[in-house]
Amino acid sequence: NAGVMQNPRHLVRRRGQEARLRCSPMKGHSHVYWYRQLPEEGLKFMVYLQKENIIDESGMPKERFSAEFPKEGPSILRIQQVVRGDSAAYFCASSPAGRPYEQYFGPGTRLTVT
């Protein structure tokens, strides 16, 4: 059973460009979560999605960040007009229905903004 997949693993963007991070949950999982890990900081919750629905986006910055989990295809975390402070590791996790706390993480995407 394949685990959570994220791509790209590394992404370099110049200030002002857009970053798109993709996440495919584990087979059979319908819940997706995005977390951000800033240098020297712990993992911080960003957003929780189910297919075609944003359940909780209380951890998302108000501007430039958006997330989706379409009916078909991976979940996408989109960062518009990136700034240096967006440089971080972004992790996606998925969980089975009925056990939202049982989250399995992907390997992460390391975003570097130059």
Place this chain on the structure above:
Amino acid sequence: TQLLEQSPQFLSIQEGENLTVYCNSSSVFSSLQWYRQEPGEGPVLLVTVVTGGEVKKLKRLTFQFGDARKDSSLHITAAQPGDTGLYLCAPEDSAGGTSYGKLTFGQGTILTVHP
């Protein structure tokens, strides 16, 4: 937002020693997860505990959930170099008693086991 404290922050031991790391909060948790993370990788789920007083064992690792569900501990017996990593506790933020999977991560304990 709950305050979460993990201790110790750093732990350096020799192979074969035993160790315990702790996770404490002033809040009651509906569930708590322990993860291990290695540099450049995502956290790997070790265990989930949901019942106060619960004890779970995973080979040489023993996880305990406090009776009041405010704290947890991870005990490793006869540590090995392969146990080296960042150990994170992640309780579920269950405001209003509803479980919806919002995990709060501690800063973690960085464990180094020397051969």
